[in-house]
Amino acid sequence: MEQKNTYFGxxxxxxxxxxxxxxxxxxxxxxxxxxxxxxxxxKELTMFDRFRGTLVMPHNANNEHHCVACGICxxxxxxxxxxxxxxxxTTEEGKxxxxxxxxxxxxxxxxxxxxxxxxxxxxxxxxxxxxxxAVFDRSKLVLTLNHEGSKVxxxxxxxxxxxxEAAPKAEVSPKAEATPKAEAAPKAExxxxxxxxxxxxxxxxxxx
Numbered sequence: 001m002e003q004k005n006t007y008f009g010x011x012x013x014x015x016x017x018x019x020x021x022x023x024x025x026x027x028x029x030x031x032x033x034x035x036x037x038x039x040x041x042x043k044e045l046t047m048f049d050r051f052r053g054t055l056v057m058p059h060n061a062n063n064e065h066h067c068v069a070c071g072i073c074x075x076x077x078x079x080x081x082x083x084x085x086x087x088x089x090t091t092e093e094g095k096x097x098x099x100x101x102x103x104x105x106x107x108x109x110x111x112x113x114x115x116x117x118x119x120x121x122x123x124x125x126x127x128x129x130x131x132x133x134a135v136f137d138r139s140k141l142v143l144t145l146n147h148e149g150s151k152v153x154x155x156x157x158x159x160x161x162x163x164x165e166a167a168p169k170a171e172v173s174p175k176a177e178a179t180p181k182a183e184a185a186p187k188a189e190x191x192x193x194x195x196x197x198x199x200x201x202x203x204x205x206x207x208x
Contacts, residue, residue, distance in 0.1 A: 057145035067124035073116035108141040
């Protein structure tokens with residue numbers, strides 16, 4: 001009797017779990033499908049909130065971040081994707097302080113596990129929704145997060161000195177171009193002496 005109860009109990013338990021699975025399958029079967037026309041809809045396309053695209057380091061309006069170069073994210077990464085380079089500086093008060101010098105992130109070896117984000121105690125890094133990672137050179141996949149993507153940093157760069165513009169040339173009216181330039185007056189030639197007078201002058205010089 002106990003064996004029958006065990007048998008039927010397992011049988012109905014299996015039917016219950018099967019019905020739960022079929023319920024999910026049938027619901028998704030009749031759910032309307034949506035086809036994204038990519039890349040035509042690139043401007044309107046938005047990913048869901050939990051999508052892990054690229055690791056970024058948010059900066060505030062003063063171009064400051066929350067990273068303290070503790071290196072916990074580097075230790076939590078299983079693929080050695082993150083490399084934290086720190087340096088020690090002396091503050092105005094004379095105290096030594098460790099600050100972040102360079103935060104390198106290799107997108108090519110990242111497996112988007114988010115262990116680094118979960119391990120960060122200051123919420124200095126997060127994943128954005130950028131999914132277009134195709135490049136022709138692998139070196140472009142190595143990003144420096146504490147320098148790149150900062151609009152404030154670009155504004156601080158000195159502006160290029162503009163060369164003084166040349167004065168605009170005076171425009172010549174079409175009437176002035178149509179008017180021919182006044183020709184130079186011909187030089188006055190010396191009056192020619194009569195032939196008889198020229199012979200007398202020559203004879204006088206010979207007598208002298």
